[in-house]
Each structure stands twice: as structure tokens, then as C-alpha cells.
Amino acid sequence: MKKILFLLLILPGLLLAQNHETNIKLIFETELSQGHTYQNLRYLTKKIGHRLAGSPGAAASVEWTRQLMESYGFDTVYLQPVMVPHWERGGKDVVKIVNSSKHGTVELNALALGNTQGTGPKGLVGELIEVKSIEELRALGEKVKGKIVFFNGPMDPRKVDAFQAYGGANAQRSSGAGEASKLGAIGTLVRSLSPTVNDIPHTGNQRYNPDFPKIPAIAISTADAELLSDLLEDQPDLRVYLESHGEMKPDQLSYNVIGELWGSEKPEEIIAVGGHLDSWDVGEGAHDDGAGCIQAIEVLRLYKSMGWKPKRTLRAVMWMNEENGLRGGQEYAKVAKAKGEKHIAAIESDSGGFLPTGFTSTGTEAQRAKLQSWGDLLLPYQLWNLDKPGGGADIGPLRDQGPILIGLKPDSQRYFYLHHTEADVFEAVDQRELELGAAAMAALVYLIDQEGI
Amino acid sequence: MKKILFLLLILPGLLLAQNHETNIKLIFETELSQGHTYQNLRYLTKKIGHRLAGSPGAAASVEWTRQLMESYGFDTVYLQPVMVPHWERGGKDVVKIVNSSKHGTVELNALALGNTQGTGPKGLVGELIEVKSIEELRALGEKVKGKIVFFNGPMDPRKVDAFQAYGGANAQRSSGAGEASKLGAIGTLVRSLSPTVNDIPHTGNQRYNPDFPKIPAIAISTADAELLSDLLEDQPDLRVYLESHGEMKPDQLSYNVIGELWGSEKPEEIIAVGGHLDSWDVGEGAHDDGAGCIQAIEVLRLYKSMGWKPKRTLRAVMWMNEENGLRGGQEYAKVAKAKGEKHIAAIESDSGGFLPTGFTSTGTEAQRAKLQSWGDLLLPYQLWNLDKPGGGADIGPLRDQGPILIGLKPDSQRYFYLHHTEADVFEAVDQRELELGAAAMAALVYLIDQEGI
Numbered sequence: 001m002k003k004i005l006f007l008l009l010i011l012p013g014l015l016l017a018q019n020h021e022t023n024i025k026l027i028f029e030t031e032l033s034q035g036h037t038y039q040n041l042r043y044l045t046k047k048i049g050h051r052l053a054g055s056p057g058a059a060a061s062v063e064w065t066r067q068l069m070e071s072y073g074f075d076t077v078y079l080q081p082v083m084v085p086h087w088e089r090g091g092k093d094v095v096k097i098v099n100s101s102k103h104g105t106v107e108l109n110a111l112a113l114g115n116t117q118g119t120g121p122k123g124l125v126g127e128l129i130e131v132k133s134i135e136e137l138r139a140l141g142e143k144v145k146g147k148i149v150f151f152n153g154p155m156d157p158r159k160v161d162a163f164q165a166y167g168g169a170n171a172q173r174s175s176g177a178g179e180a181s182k183l184g185a186i187g188t189l190v191r192s193l194s195p196t197v198n199d200i201p202h203t204g205n206q207r208y209n210p211d212f213p214k215i216p217a218i219a220i221s222t223a224d225a226e227l228l229s230d231l232l233e234d235q236p237d238l239r240v241y242l243e244s245h246g247e248m249k250p251d252q253l254s255y256n257v258i259g260e261l262w263g264s265e266k267p268e269e270i271i272a273v274g275g276h277l278d279s280w281d282v283g284e285g286a287h288d289d290g291a292g293c294i295q296a297i298e299v300l301r302l303y304k305s306m307g308w309k310p311k312r313t314l315r316a317v318m319w320m321n322e323e324n325g326l327r328g329g330q331e332y333a334k335v336a337k338a339k340g341e342k343h344i345a346a347i348e349s350d351s352g353g354f355l356p357t358g359f360t361s362t363g364t365e366a367q368r369a370k371l372q373s374w375g376d377l378l379l380p381y382q383l384w385n386l387d388k389p390g391g392g393a394d395i396g397p398l399r400d401q402g403p404i405l406i407g408l409k410p411d412s413q414r415y416f417y418l419h420h421t422e423a424d425v426f427e428a429v430d431q432r433e434l435e436l437g438a439a440a441m442a443a444l445v446y447l448i449d450q451e452g453i
Numbered sequence: 454m455k456k457i458l459f460l461l462l463i464l465p466g467l468l469l470a471q472n473h474e475t476n477i478k479l480i481f482e483t484e485l486s487q488g489h490t491y492q493n494l495r496y497l498t499k500k501i502g503h504r505l506a507g508s509p510g511a512a513a514s515v516e517w518t519r520q521l522m523e524s525y526g527f528d529t530v531y532l533q534p535v536m537v538p539h540w541e542r543g544g545k546d547v548v549k550i551v552n553s554s555k556h557g558t559v560e561l562n563a564l565a566l567g568n569t570q571g572t573g574p575k576g577l578v579g580e581l582i583e584v585k586s587i588e589e590l591r592a593l594g595e596k597v598k599g600k601i602v603f604f605n606g607p608m609d610p611r612k613v614d615a616f617q618a619y620g621g622a623n624a625q626r627s628s629g630a631g632e633a634s635k636l637g638a639i640g641t642l643v644r645s646l647s648p649t650v651n652d653i654p655h656t657g658n659q660r661y662n663p664d665f666p667k668i669p670a671i672a673i674s675t676a677d678a679e680l681l682s683d684l685l686e687d688q689p690d691l692r693v694y695l696e697s698h699g700e701m702k703p704d705q706l707s708y709n710v711i712g713e714l715w716g717s718e719k720p721e722e723i724i725a726v727g728g729h730l731d732s733w734d735v736g737e738g739a740h741d742d743g744a745g746c747i748q749a750i751e752v753l754r755l756y757k758s759m760g761w762k763p764k765r766t767l768r769a770v771m772w773m774n775e776e777n778g779l780r781g782g783q784e785y786a787k788v789a790k791a792k793g794e795k796h797i798a799a800i801e802s803d804s805g806g807f808l809p810t811g812f813t814s815t816g817t818e819a820q821r822a823k824l825q826s827w828g829d830l831l832l833p834y835q836l837w838n839l840d841k842p843g844g845g846a847d848i849g850p851l852r853d854q855g856p857i858l859i860g861l862k863p864d865s866q867r868y869f870y871l872h873h874t875e876a877d878v879f880e881a882v883d884q885r886e887l888e889l890g891a892a893a894m895a896a897l898v899y900l901i902d903q904e905g906i
Contacts, residue, residue: 029611158482160834160889195885355808355864357835381613382810384837411808411864413885432648432866436613 020377020450024443027302028381031439036301038431040068040294041353045284045426052114052281053321054086054252061277062255065293065318069259072301074316076262079255082331084321086252087115089281090245093218095189098125099239100231108228109221111201111421112244113173113190114280114324117214123243124216126186130232134171134179145184148240150232151176152191152225155416162195162412163351166419169193170204177217178209187216187242191225195416199223202420203280205324216244254320256328261300263312263449270336271310271448272346272403273299273441274317276328276394283424287415291353291429292408293318295438302442310449312344319394322350329394336401343403345448347441348392352419354410355433356440358383360390363404370453371404377447383440385409404453408441473830473903477896480755481834484892489754491884493521493747494806498737498879505567505734506774507539507705514730515708518746518771522712525754527769529715532708535784537774539705540568542734543698546671548642551578552692553684561681562674564654564874565697566626566643567733567777570667576696577669579639583685587624587632598637601693603685604629605644605678608869615648615865616804619872622646623657630670631662640669640695644678648869652676655873656733658777669697707773709781714753716765716902724763724901725799725856726752726894727770729781729847736877740868744806744882745861746771748891755895763902765797772847775803782847789854796856798901800894801845805872807863808886809893811836813843816857823906824857830900836893838862857906861894 031037048064051057062079069077095110097103112118126148131137133153137144151172155165170193177188192202201219208214220228232238257277263269275292279285296316303310320328336343347359358378361368372386391405399405410433418424484490501517504510515532522530548563550556565571579601584590586606590597604625608618623646630641645655654672661667673681685691710730716722728745732738749769756763773781789796800812811831814821825839844858852858863886871877 028613032610032613157485157885160481160485162885355866382838385835413808413889414883430867432610432615436866 020447023446024377026306027442027446028439030302030306031298031435031442032432035298035435035438037294037298037434037438040297041286041290041429041434042426044290044294045286049284050279050281051277051285052087053084053254053278053324055281058254058278058320062257065257065277065297069297069316072304074259074261074300077259080258080332080335081253081255082320082327083251084254084327085115085325086249087324088247088249090118090247094123094241094243095218095220096241097228097231097238098241101235102231108224109199109201111203111219111282112246113206113217113219114203115206115248116177116217116244116246118244118246119216119242120245121243123241124187125239125241127237127239128232130229134176137179137183141183144180147185148187148189148242149176149180149185150189150228152229154191155193155195157195162416165195166193166416173204173219174206177206177215178212181212181215182209185215189240190217190219192219192222193416193419194222197222197226200421200423203282204420216242218242218244256320256332257318259297259300259316261303261310261314264309265311267313268342269312270315270341270343271312271445272315272317272343273445274319274394275349276320276322277318278321278323280323280420282422284426286424286426286429287352288419288424289322289350291434291437292349295349295434295441298438299442299445312449314445314449322394326393330397333397333401336398343398343401345406345453346395346398346403347406347408347444348395349408349437349441350392351408351412352410352415353429353434353437354414356383356408356410356437358385358409359444360388360407360409361404362389362391362399367404367453371406374447378443381436381440381443406444408437410437473900476899477830479759480895480899481892483755483759484751484888484895485885488751488888488891490747490751490887490891493750494739494743494882494887495879497743497747498739502737503732503734504730504738505540506537506707506731506777508734511707511731511773515710518710518730518750522750522769525757527712527714527753530712533711533785533788534706534708535773535780536704537707537780538568538778539702540777541700541702543571543700547576547694547696548671548673549694550681550684550691551694554688555684561677562652562654564656564672564735565699566659566670566672567656568659568701569630569670569697569699571697571699572669572695573698574696576694577640578692578694580690580692581685583682587629590632590636594636597633600638601640601642601695602629602633602638603642603681605682607644608646608648610648615869618648619646619869626657626672627659630659630668631665634665634668635662638668642693643670643672645672645675646869646872647675650675650679653874653876656735657873669695671695671697709773709785710771712750712753712769714756714763714767717762718764720766721795722765723768723794723796724765724898725768725770725796726898727772727847728802729773729775730771731774731776733776733873735875737879739877739879739882740805741872741877742775742803744887744890745802748802748887748894751891752895752898765902767898767902775847779846783850786850786854789851796851796854798859798906799848799851799856800859800861800897801848802861802890802894803845803847804861804865805863805868806882806887806890807867809836809861809863809890811838811862812897813841813860813862814857815842815844815852820857820906824859827900831896834893834896859897861890863890
């Protein structure tokens with residue numbers, strides 16, 4: 001009797017060691033029929049909502065994810081302190097055309113970019129100069145002086161992977177204001193980074209050049225960018241009124257939130273899996289990146305719910321402040337180095353909770369070959385895409401510590417409609433796609449845990 | 454001068470022959486930046502709407518697609534007559550629990566199945582007997598007599614491909630009423646074939662057993678199926694009132710709509726690409742299967758817009774009556790055989806206008822190997838999925854004439870939320886996903902046209 005009991009107790013361990021195919025099937029079937037990801041994301045988005053670093057929402061999300069992981073009985077759950085920048089929008093952003101000969105005054109759909117200094121309540125008025133890129137701006141030189149630069153570079157619809165189209169257009173948002181200020185511009189308007197033409201403005205990070213004035217930088221919707229461009233063509237002396245209220249406040253204390261399952265054989269080898277807990281201050285940060293956080297927690301919860309004990313230490317990490325500072329990812333790497341921790345892999349889900357297609361990676365040839373050697377085990381779950389380079393913003397700082405860096409690669413087609421907007425809400429997330437992403441990460445973590453990498 | 458002109462004229466042909474990679478890139482880039490699919494689908498769904506075979510909507514869609522293909526200047530556009538069944542819903546479908554000890558009268562979200570005979574305005578009342586499958590029904594035998602059979606088999610959420618979950622549950626809808634009638638049941642209620650629990654009922658085809666009475670068969674939403682099952686557990690004498698008004702009317706004359714670009718080298722070899730033009734009588738038939746029709750037209754339009762002349766004859770086909778009879782597909786194959794036409798390939802898009810992942814196929818080993826040999830050319834467009842068996846309902850009847858049968862295989866996760874419901878509308882279609890599907894079909898047609906199969 002005792003012998004049978006003993007066998008039953010070690011059975012999960014035996015299964016784990018012996019049949020990857022069966023265990024991965026079990027991961028997917030369990031997640032698709034009894035997963036917690038969707039209900040957890042509903043709570044994070046609907047009860048807490050958006051959570052820009054330093055905001056009360058961010059604090060609430062730290063406390064809630066901590067409690068959630070504790071409720072699942074992980075071996076340890078703790079907070080890692082990190083000082084984060086604290087930007088506040090401060091009020092409604094306004095952009096108005098004030099002298100259209102055709103339409104008179106026209107208000108545009110506007111949203112100031114993150115980390116920007118606002119105009120204050122008096123606003124400012126100026127003439128516009130339109131460019132499609134930073135290269136075009138530079139070529140204009142002196143002509144920019146005293147003007148508002150209107151960056152109107154569209155995402156290239158011909159790119160099949162929408163992240164490539166985003167990458168091709170986002171310099172105007174992230175560094176356009178700094179470059180324009182260098183040439184004496186008094187403000188910038190930026191066409192939203194969206195693959196479609198509609199009324200939704202997209203915010204996002206921008207970095208000033210510290211040697212030049214911090215001029216206002218406001219995104220307008222793609223439909224309004226097209227309108228403005230058309231009107232400018234007929235009337236080059238068009239003037240716009242800008243009003244924004246953004247301000248950098250003193251840094252705030254916040255936290256990365258970490259939960260662990262300790263390894264039974266090589267507890268010193270860490271496999272980190274995570275997303276970033278902060279979001280922009282509009283919408284609910286559902287795809288960006290509530291999905292990734294909830295999926296990471298689910299990886300460890302699945303292990304617990306199936307009674308599996310990992311060989312190595314699994315760590316779910318919710319990084320803080322990816323959007324406008326990356327302080328959480330930097331602090332996490334710094335602490336890991338100081339403690340002499342050994343990460344063998346770091347996996348981030350920060351490309352939306354859409355249908356997973358595989359994983360991108362950065363690492364040695366041997367590490368990447370090992371990842372790709374699991375192709376046959378992952379293909380039944382439509383994870384075909386294992387050979388592209390990549391990773392994730394928050395795990396980047398770990399690079400010199402040697403782990404393979406891996407990014408979950410979901411389908412990209414629908415992400416940039418809602419990225420950094422009021423439309424990034426729970427309702428835009430599909431339950432099965434979200435669950436498939438969580439199961440994909442769990443399957444990969446399982447393989448790395450069993451075989452190393 | 455004449456020589457140069459001649460060279461210019463044959464240049465597209467030269468390009469076509471020489472560089473598949475470049476030409477496929479051109480197809481995708483053209484479609485993603487200048488495609489007509491989205492605007493055409495908007496017209497079909499918003500201006501015409503649903504189009505059950507034999508209905509005025511179906512006639513409108515025949516005429517509109519004919520005119521559309523003529524406007525694109527295809528070499529010929531014509532209608533292929535076919536007699537189709539003509540079912541009418543006839544009024545609002547009603548299902549009410551009439552004696553719940555807990556709630557009294559409860560009205561459920563109901564939608565009669567297609568081709569069913571209604572109860573008429575007097576309705577009928579009966580006690581329920583719940584089963585999860587046709588096997589369970591058969592095991593009950595005599596107990597079914599005089600009862601309303603409640604089929605409550607869910608789609609299995611553990612299947613990664615939602616079509617497999619659908620296939621596992623749809624017998625209760627397609628043949629449940631015939632089987633129940635054989636055992637003396639007076640009606641059936643059917644849990645909607647949906648992967649989620651919500652209030653939307655799904656209609657769909659059902660086939661009576663001709664030797665037994667045509668009893669009413671009505672779908673109820675998944676949420677109501679769960680409610681009904683819960684109430685039945687507490688109160689086995691629960692009774693429901695059914696009212697439906699469906700009726701088969703005399704067959705109607707309708708048409709398959711066909712457009713062609715004639716081949717320059719082997720015009721006798723036909724490559725057919727299509728979808729079905731009919732839909733159910735709710736929603737707008739956007740994914741099912743307006744998307745497939747519009748994508749097929751786009752394949753030929755892309756050829757025209759790029760000035761390409763096919764080697765073989767390309768034929769866009771809008772089959773009529775896939776949903777409740779398949780008469781269009783049958784007639785098409787019959788006519789092809791009678792005329793001695795030689796189809797080398799028939800491609801159908803009828804799995805929704807979602808992100809394409811590849812193609813399924815049915816054919817000889819050599820045909821399927823040829824298809825898979827193009828994997829490297831299609832992979833840059835995320836078309837990784839080329840080895841699964843499949844095809845399409847409308848092209849099935851062509852099988853004994855020798856062509857490879859090919860189905861566009863889009864991602865399946867979101868299809869069955871809206872399949873055969875009021876939710877299958879234009880707004881549920883993503884522009885880029887729809888375009889990628891059209892480009893995928895165009896790329897495949899291009900390869901078959903150039904190389905044969």
C-alpha cells in the first residue's frame with residue numbers, strides 16, 4: 001500500500017521527465033478548459049484600469065498582483081523596490097486649427113505624448129511645417145525656426161509584420177520633439193502610429209534632447225493628420241493652437257512584483273517569465289501589457305494546479321515602468337547581478353494578447369538552436385515561428401548576464417489599432433488567444449525547465 | 454523603336470516567368486496598400502446584407518458581383534443557372550420555459566435551424582429530455598417519445614483548432630432532429646455551436662430523415678442552454694413552449710457567378726478560386742462567406758491591375774447555396790464535366806476572413822507535394838501551414854475530375870463566436886487580415902498558373 005502511494009506521489013514527476021508531448025498537451029488542454037488568465041485580466045483592467053508608473057493605479061496593480069500570486073500559494077512572492085519617473089498629463093489636451101479659410105476653427109483629436117512638458121493653460125499658436133520623417137526635418141534646417149513641426153509619416157501598410165511598420169515610423173514620436181527643438185521649433189504635432197485612418201489618437205514615449213527647450217509634443221489621430229495635411233496644401237499659412245498640461249513630477253517609489261516556484265534539482269538556475277505592469281494613462285492597458293503579466297502568473301499557476309514541481313526556479317516578474325523609463329527592467333537586472341543570480345532564460349510577453357505564433361530570441365547560437373530544436377513539440381499548437389531575432393524591452397538589461405532572451409510573438413495585425421489608446425481595453429482581448437499565449441509560454445518554460453538551454 | 458515597344462509589352466510576362474519571390478512580394482504589397490477587398494466587402498455586407506439562397510438578397514448579390522467583375526474588365530463574366538432550395542424563417546422564433554418553479558416563465562434567445570418546418574403560430578408545449586450527443590439520444594430509446602429533445606453538447610474548448618471542436622459537436626444540429634423524430638420526439642432544442650457562453654443563438658443547416666415527421670428544431674444561445682440545463686436538474690418536469698414558422702417553399706432559379714481571365718499559353722487548364730455567395734438569413738454573411746467571394750474576385754483583379762496575363766485560365770467563382778443545399782457546387786461540377794473542362798486546381802476560401810496561416814488540400818501525393826514545395830516562397834507571408842488535409846464544401850464535387858482541391862486556412866479562434874449569427878457583420882472583419890487572405894490566394898494562384906500542379 002505504501003509503495004503504491006509512493007508511486008502515485010511521484011507520478012507527476014515521472015510524467016514530466018518522460019513525455020514532453022503528453023505534458024505539453026496537458027498544459028494546453030488545462031489552460032483552454034480551466035485557465036484563469038481571462039478572469040484575471042478582467043480584474044486588472046476593469047477593477048484597476050490604467051496604471052502609469054507612479055500613479056495610484058500602478059500602486060493598486062502592484063498590490064493586487066502580489067496578493068493574487070500569494071493566493072496561488074507560490075513558494076515566495078515579494079516586491080522589488082524601484083524609483084520610477086512620474087509623469088502626469090494634467091488636463092485635457094487641445095489642438096485646434098484656428099484660421100482655416102475653408103472651415104474656420106477645427107478641433108482635432110489630440111493626446112499629448114508621454115513625458116512631455118505641456119504648454120500650460122495659455123497654450124500657444126503657431127504656423128505649421130509638415131514633414132514625413134526626421135530626415136526631412138533635418139533637411140529643412142533654419143526654416144523650422146518658430147514653427148510647429150507636423151510629423152506626418154504613416155506606418156507602411158506593405159509590411160506584413162505590423163511591428164516593422166511601427167519601427168519604421170516611431171522615431172518621429174520618440175525623438176521628433178528633441179530634434180525639432182534643436183532647430184528652434186516651438187512645438188510638434190505627431191501623426192498617431194496607427195495602420196488605419198480613424199479618430200483615435202495614440203500616445204507613447206518621447207525623449208527630449210536635454211540641451212534644448214522642452215517643447216510641447218502632441219499626437220493627433222490619423223484622420224486628423226490627413227485632414228490637416230490636405231488643408232495645409234491649400235493654405236500654407238494655416239495656424240494651430242496647442243494646449244497641453246503635462247509635467248514631470250518627482251520620482252516615486254514603486255515596485256517590480258515577483259513570484260517564484262523553487263526548483264527541486266537546480267534551484268539556482270532561474271527562468272524568468274513576465275510582462276510589464278505599468279501602462280499608459282488612457283484605456284486599460286489590456287493588450288499592453290496586462291495580458292503579458294497575467295500570462296506570466298498563469299505559467300506558474302499551471303505548474304501549481306497540475307501538481308508539478310519544477311527542476312529549476314521559475315519566476316514570474318511584473319516589471320514596472322516599461323512605457324516611460326524602463327526603470328523596472330534596469331533595476332531587476334542590477335539586483336540580479338549584485339546577488340550573483342544565474343538566469344538561464346528570460347521570457348517576456350509584451351506584444352499583445354493575440355494569437356501566439358512562436359517566439360523571437362536573442363542569445364548564443366547554441367541557445368537559439370536549442371529553442372528551435374523544440375519546433376516539432378510546439379508546432380501542433382501552431383507555434384511555427386521560432387527563428388526570428390528579438391526579445392523584450394524589460395529583459396534586455398539582463399543580456400550581459402548570459403540568459404537567452406525570448407519574446408512571445410503573437411500575430412501583429414490588430415495590435416497597432418489600439419496600442420497606447422483609449423481602445424486598449426479588456427473587450428479587445430479574445431479569451432482563447434490570450435489563453436493560447438499563456439499556454440505557449442508555459443510549454444516553453446516547461447521545456448527549458450526540463451532540459452535547460 | 455518598335456523593338457523597345459515590343460520589349461515593354463512583354464516585360465510583365467518576363468517578370469512573371471523569372472522571379473517568383475519578387476512577384477509574390479508585389480502581390481502582397483499591392484494588396485496591402487491598394488487592395489479593393491475591404492471596400493467591396495463593405496458594399497456586399499452593408500448595401501446588400503444577408504442573402505439566403507432564393508432570397509431577394511441573394512439575387513442582388515448575384516447581380517452586384519456580376520457587375521463588379523464586369524467593371525474590372527475580366528475577359529468574360531457570366532451566370533450559371535442553378536435551381537436552389539428556398540427556405541423562409543417566416544417570423545420570430547420563440548422558446549419559453551413555461552413552468553419554472555424558480556422563475557415562472559423564462560424566454561430564451563432562440564433561432565430556428567435552417568430548412569426546418571415550423572410549429573406554426575400555435576406553437577407546441579412539451580417536457581424536455583436532455584442529451585449531450587446523438588449517441589446519448591439513441592441510448593434513451595423509447596423514453597424520448599412525446600418529448601422535446603434538448604441537445605446540449607458543448608464545443609470542446611481543449612481543441613486548438615476551433616473547426617475540430619465544431620466538427621465534434623455539429624451532428625446534434627445537422628441531424629439531431631431527424632434522429633429524435635425517429636424515436637418519436639415532438640421537437641428539439643439545440644445548444645448553439647459557439648466556443649463561449651453568451652446570449653447569441655446560432656442557426657445552421659439541418660437535414661430531416663425523410664421517413665419520419667419533420668419536427669421543429671430550434672437553436673438556443675449557449676448561456677440559455679446552461680440555464681435550461683441547470684433548471685432541469687432541479688425540476689425534471691420543466692416544460693417549454695416552442696414557436697417557429699419555417700417553411701420550405703418551391704425551388705428558385707438562382708446562379709453561380711463566374712468571371713474569367715483567359716490563359717495565354719494553356720487556356721484549357723482552369724484554376725478556379727472562389728467562395729459561396731449565399732449566407733444565412735441573419736447578420737450580413739461577412740466572414741461566412743462574403744470574405745471568400747470578395748477575396749476570389751480580388752485575385753483576378755490583382756492580375757489585371759498589375760498588367761499580368763495568366764498562362765492558364767483563372768476563374769473566380771461565387772457558388773450559390775452552400776449553406777442549405779450545396780446546389781451551386783454540385784451544378785458547377787456537373788457542367789464542368791459535361792463540357793469536358795479541365796480543372797487543374799480549385800481553391801475555396803470559406804473559413805472566415807481572418808489571418809491566413811496556409812492552405813489545406815486534397816489531391817494526389819504529387820499534387821500535394823508540389824503545393825508544399827512552395828513553402829519557402831510563402832513563409833515570409835506567415836503562410837506556414839501547408840500540410841493538412843482539407844479543401845472546401847463547394848469544390849468537393851469536382852474531386853473526381855482530378856484537380857487538387859485547396860482551402861484557404863485562416864486562424865480559427867474567433868470564427869465560431871459569430872458563425873451563422875447576427876454578429877457576422879462587416880465590423881467583425883479586420884481589413885489587413887482580409888487583405889492578407891486575398892494576397893495569399895493570389896500568390897498561390899500565381900504559382901499554380903506559372904508552374905502547373
